[in-house]
Amino acid sequence: MPTALVTGSAGFIGHHVSARLLAEGWRVVGLDALTDYYDVRLKARRHAMLSQNERFRPVEARLEEPERLMSLMAEERPEVVIHLAAQAGVRHSIEQPRSYVEANLAGTFELLEAARAHPPAHMLMASTSSVYGAETEMPYREEMKADTQMSFYAATKKANEAMAHSYAHLYGLPTTMFRFFTVYGPWGRPDMALFKFTAAILEDRPIDVYNHGEMRRDFTYIDDLVTAIRLLIDAAPPAPAAEGDSAPDAAPGDTLSPVAPFRIVNIGNSAPVRLTDFIAAIEAATGRAAQRNLMPIQPGDVPATWADATLLQALTGYRPQTALADGVARFVAWYRDYYGL
Numbered sequence: 001m002p003t004a005l006v007t008g009s010a011g012f013i014g015h016h017v018s019a020r021l022l023a024e025g026w027r028v029v030g031l032d033a034l035t036d037y038y039d040v041r042l043k044a045r046r047h048a049m050l051s052q053n054e055r056f057r058p059v060e061a062r063l064e065e066p067e068r069l070m071s072l073m074a075e076e077r078p079e080v081v082i083h084l085a086a087q088a089g090v091r092h093s094i095e096q097p098r099s100y101v102e103a104n105l106a107g108t109f110e111l112l113e114a115a116r117a118h119p120p121a122h123m124l125m126a127s128t129s130s131v132y133g134a135e136t137e138m139p140y141r142e143e144m145k146a147d148t149q150m151s152f153y154a155a156t157k158k159a160n161e162a163m164a165h166s167y168a169h170l171y172g173l174p175t176t177m178f179r180f181f182t183v184y185g186p187w188g189r190p191d192m193a194l195f196k197f198t199a200a201i202l203e204d205r206p207i208d209v210y211n212h213g214e215m216r217r218d219f220t221y222i223d224d225l226v227t228a229i230r231l232l233i234d235a236a237p238p239a240p241a242a243e244g245d246s247a248p249d250a251a252p253g254d255t256l257s258p259v260a261p262f263r264i265v266n267i268g269n270s271a272p273v274r275l276t277d278f279i280a281a282i283e284a285a286t287g288r289a290a291q292r293n294l295m296p297i298q299p300g301d302v303p304a305t306w307a308d309a310t311l312l313q314a315l316t317g318y319r320p321q322t323a324l325a326d327g328v329a330r331f332v333a334w335y336r337d338y339y340g341l
């Protein structure tokens with residue numbers, strides 16, 4: 001069975017991706033610095049659960065430790081690298097932009113350097129729907145210009161896409177860049193709306209409803225996201241055709257680069273949900289009514305996201321399919337169990 005290096009393995013998505021690969025018999029090297037952006041106990045628990053499997057090797061290190069990263073890649077020679085470690089969060093990037101430069105720009109650079117020295121067969125990296133920024137045409141298609149980022153977080157992720165493309169071109173490193181759309185589910189992130197709303201509703205505190213509720217998000221349930229990632233591992237972008245050869249077959253709406261084995265793929269439900277319906281789903285799952293504190297839109301935020309998932313389906317034959325009510329109910333069940341409520 002192959003080896004994967006998963007960065008951000010103590011994080012929400014990295015934990016679930018690692019668990020799926022381990023369940024399929026892979027060896028997983030999980031690198032995470034367990035940063036204190038949110039409750040470190042949650043990250044430690046996620047890593048501890050993975051560590052119960054003897055094919056999981058936890059490595060507590062920052063990406064911005066080039067010698068450690070380089071020797072880890074030399075020693076493990078992973079066939080697949082899944083880069084999910086990052087400083088995430090739109091709002092936090094207004095208060096602490098430097099941490100985004102460090103983790104997302106310097107950190108991703110160090111990983112690319114290590115992958116250049118010890119190339120995996122396929123490199124897969126997380127970007128975000130936030131890179132679509134001020135684009136108003138919906139749904140968001142991967143080939144849109146996406147040049148109007150509204151937050152520094154989104155700007156660092158857009159930069160990651162460009163950095164990865166240049167390495168794919170220069171060193172022939174097959175690279176798939178995911179644009180994730182609001183991922184949610186058990187073991188989720190405490191800084192995201194579902195977690196915050198559930199906590200507040202169960203504790204009888206009001207919830208902050210931004211843009212007076214006039215928001216729409218394309219939510220992606222974690223198990224669907226993991227399935228999409230798993231299938232995309234097997235869909236490495238082909239190298240561009242040599243001069244005189246015919247070009248590789250392109251999927252509909254393919255973003256395959258003309259000069260590099262590189263493509264960008266949206267992973268989203270393609271079914272945007274109004275914030276009011278989202279809150280209603282949490283009310284139904286908790287059996288409690290929310291107290292709403294209506295607020296203006298936050299700086300850096302966008303009022304709506306909506307993924308075109310045509311390319312994902314063409315490449316994998318798969319589309320995320322969990323209904324929001326089911327996914328929210330599973331999250332609330334996990335939350336109650338975890339916090340004993």
Ligand SMILES: NC(=O)c1ccc[n+]([C@@H]2O[C@H](COP(=O)([O-])OP(=O)(O)OC[C@H]3O[C@@H](n4cnc5c(N)ncnc54)[C@H](O)[C@@H]3O)[C@@H](O)[C@H]2O)c1
Nearest residue numbers: 008010011012013033034035062063085086128180182183
């Ligand atoms: N959750 C979402 O809805 C969503 C949406 C779009 C994009 N993304 C992207 O997906 C990826 C995973 O997100 P997540 O929701 O699991 O976030 P997360 O914060 O739970 O996980 C990120 C992990 O990276 C680790 N990390 C941060 N900086 C590091 C560094 N410098 N070196 C090593 N480890 C470091 C953190 O400790 C954390 O465990 C991120 O790249 C994020 O930007 C997430």
